[in-house]
Structure formats: structure tokens, C-alpha cells
Amino acid sequence: MRLLPGGTAGMLTRLEFLARAKKQGPMSGRHTSPNKGFSVVFAEHRQYMPGDDLKNLDWRVFAKADKFYIKQYIEETNLRATVVLDCSGSMKYRGELASSVEGKKISKFEYGQYLAAGLSYLMVKQQDAVGLVTFDDQIRSFIKAASRPSQVRLVLEALHQAAPGQDTRLGGVLHEVAERIPQRGLVVIISDCFDSAEEIVKAFHHFKYRNHEIVLFHLMAEEELTFPFTGSQEFKDLEGLSQRLRVDPRTVRSAYLERVKQHVAQIEAACGQLNADYVPVSTKQPYHDALADFLGRRRR
Numbered sequence: 001m002r003l004l005p006g007g008t009a010g011m012l013t014r015l016e017f018l019a020r021a022k023k024q025g026p027m028s029g030r031h032t033s034p035n036k037g038f039s040v041v042f043a044e045h046r047q048y049m050p051g052d053d054l055k056n057l058d059w060r061v062f063a064k065a066d067k068f069y070i071k072q073y074i075e076e077t078n079l080r081a082t083v084v085l086d087c088s089g090s091m092k093y094r095g096e097l098a099s100s101v102e103g104k105k106i107s108k109f110e111y112g113q114y115l116a117a118g119l120s121y122l123m124v125k126q127q128d129a130v131g132l133v134t135f136d137d138q139i140r141s142f143i144k145a146a147s148r149p150s151q152v153r154l155v156l157e158a159l160h161q162a163a164p165g166q167d168t169r170l171g172g173v174l175h176e177v178a179e180r181i182p183q184r185g186l187v188v189i190i191s192d193c194f195d196s197a198e199e200i201v202k203a204f205h206h207f208k209y210r211n212h213e214i215v216l217f218h219l220m221a222e223e224e225l226t227f228p229f230t231g232s233q234e235f236k237d238l239e240g241l242s243q244r245l246r247v248d249p250r251t252v253r254s255a256y257l258e259r260v261k262q263h264v265a266q267i268e269a270a271c272g273q274l275n276a277d278y279v280p281v282s283t284k285q286p287y288h289d290a291l292a293d294f295l296g297r298r299r300r
Contacts, residue, residue: 003117003156005101008288012122015295017079079128080145080185083116084177085159086219088136088168089239090194097222098283106283108219109164112190114287115217119188120155122295124148129185132158135173136165142180167239171199175206184211192220194239197266204274214276217294218267222284225260227253 047068057068091109098105101114116132123130124147131145132155141158143151170191181187187207193200193216207214223229229249237243264280271278277298281290 003113003159004121004152008114008118008291009121011288011292012118012125015122015292015299016126017119017122017128017295017298078147079123080131080183081119081123081128082131082133082145082177082181082185082187083119083155084133084135084174084187084189084191085112085116085162086136086168086170086189086191087134087140087162087165088170088194089164089166090168090192091219092164092238093221093224095221095223095283097228099286101287106287107164108192108221108283111281111283111287112217112219113159113162115190115219115281115291116188117156117159118288118291121152124152130155131181133177134158134162135169135177137167137169137173139173139176140165145181145185164238168195170195171203174200174203178203178206178210178212181210181212186213186215188215188217190217190219192224193218193263193267197263197270200267201270204270204276208274208276214271214274215279216267216271216276217279217281217290218264219281219283222282225282227256 062068087109091112092107094105094107094110096105098107098111100106101110106114120130120132127147129145129147130151132141132143134140140162143154143158170193174189177187204214227249232246232248234244234246237245268278268280270276277294279290279294
């Protein structure tokens with residue numbers, strides 16, 4: 001399974017990811033930093049102190065106020081991002097309406113792998129640091145963010161080795177991730193969010209408390225969003241005890257869709273309140289189109 005096809009890599013070379021919040025990193029880059037430096041974007045004046053470089057004096061202010069002031073500028077820096085991929089059992093679902101890669105319909109999990117691979121490649125390409133977390137009911141792999149070229153290979157290998165596991169424990173795992181990321185940065189979560197909305201929202205607040213920026217790719221199969229089934233159907237629980245239940249979809253469609261609507265609305269509203277990016281994605285849409293649409297909206 002190639003997670004970074006040539007066409008996707010080619011598309012990503014023409015795009016870029018810009019952070020919204022101020023970022024800190026070890027090298028100069030394209031994202032705004034909270035630190036004051038001497039780049040090209042003016043920030044503010046401060047009073048001259050002995051030892052300051054005289055070439056940064058603002059002579060126009062001196063002519064008006066007869067006082068020495070230094071011009072401070074905004075320093076640009078690189079981004080530290082952590083991609084968090086849900087590997088729980090529910091991500092195994094592969095609907096008939098799913099998009100295809102190389103002639104094969106892909107599951108939610110495979111779709112998430114492609115998204116994670118594409119974003120990781122893009123960030124390292126623009127000299128940003130990227131790390132990876134995979135999880136189900138616990139963290140399965142944790143790769144610290146780095147910007148070296150070999151980081152892409154490391155992330156792709158971890159994605160390739162990952163596999164859907166057991167129960168979802170999204171809320172609890174995100175709390176652990178928030179504690180383990182050492183510096184503020186960007187957290188990209190790719191999940192179907194099949195967990196308590198209240199617990200997920202609490203974890204988002206934890207990230208914001210630690211000054212992380214959040215992007216949530218809420219990934220669901222088209223069948224999960226529209227419930228188009230007809231006739232008697234057998235549904236299998238992909239997590240826990242893998243129980244099976246035969247029902248007539250017409251008797252549960254209305255209640256099911258209402259529950260989904262409420263769950264999605266609660267998570268989307270929380271993202272709005274926290275100034276987090278909420279990105280709804282259906283596996284019906286090709287993953288490269290979803291990536292391009294998101295990056296285009298982000299840049300605008």
C-alpha cells in the first residue's frame with residue numbers, strides 16, 4: 001500500500017500549510033512567532049537601551065519626539081505539528097459509497113492513513129516539524145515531531161505498520177497526548193469521533209489550555225452520514241464484543257440520523273468556540289480532493 005502516490009506528492013508541492021496561531025520552533029520559517037526578532041514584518045517600538053544596535057533606531061520617531069526608540073519586528077519560525085490518527089475498530093468500516101485508490105474502495109482507516117501521510121509530507125517539505133500518534137483505546141505509537149527529511153520515511157513506516165484495533169477511547173487518549181507534547185504547536189486529529197462528545201470536548205479544552213492549535217478531520221463513511229440502507233440488514237459492532245444485530249433500517253433511520261446530527265453539531269460547536277478548525281470529511285470524497293480543499297480554505 002503506497003501512502004504517498006506520485007500524483008499526491010506532486011499536488012502537495014504546489015500547496016502550503018500556514019499556521020493561524022503564533023508558533024515557536026528551532027529554525028526560521030514561514031509561521032509567525034511570539035518572539036520579537038529582526039525580520040521584515042514590523043511589530044512595535046520599544047525604548048532604546050544601551051547596547052542595542054544603532055541601525056535599528058527609528059530616526060523618524062527621534063525627529064518628532066527627541067527620544068530614541070528601537071524598531072522591533074516579528075520573527076518567523078517553523079511549525080511543530082503532531083498528527084493523531086484514530087486506529088480503533090470502527091475505523092475499519094469500508095462502505096460501498098467509499099472512494100477508491102488504485103481500483104479498491106478504502107476504509108475510514110485507510111483514508112486517514114492517506115491524509116496523515118500527505119500532511120506529514122507537506123509539512124516536512126516546507127521545513128516544519130511533524131510527529132505522529134496512533135491509538136485505539138491507548139496510544140500505540142508516538143513519534144516526536146522533527147523536521148529532518150528522514151522524518152517522512154519514519155512517519156510513513158509507522159502508518160504502514162498501524163492497523164485498526166479495539167475500542168475507541170478518544171477523549172482519554174487525547175488528554176495523554178496533550179501532556180506528552182512538550183511545546184505548543186499544531187495538533188491534527190483524524191478520527192470518526194465515535195466516543196462521548198463531552199469527553200472529546202474536554203480533551204480539546206486541554207489542548208487549548210496548553211496553547212495548542214487544533215485541526216479536526218471528522219472522518220465518516222457516507223453510509224454513516226446518510227444511512228441509505230433498505231430491507232432487513234445485519235449490522236456488526238466493529239469494536240468490543242463484535243455483536244451482530246439484524247434490524248429493518250426504516251424503523252431506526254430517523255432516530256439514528258437525529259443522534260448523528262446532534263453528535264456532529266456538539267463537536268462542531270465546540271471547535272467553533274475554541275477557534276479550532278473543524279473539517280468534516282466523507283470517505284465518498286477522494287482523499288486528495290479533501291486535502292486540497294482544506295489547504296485552499298486555510299490559505300484564504
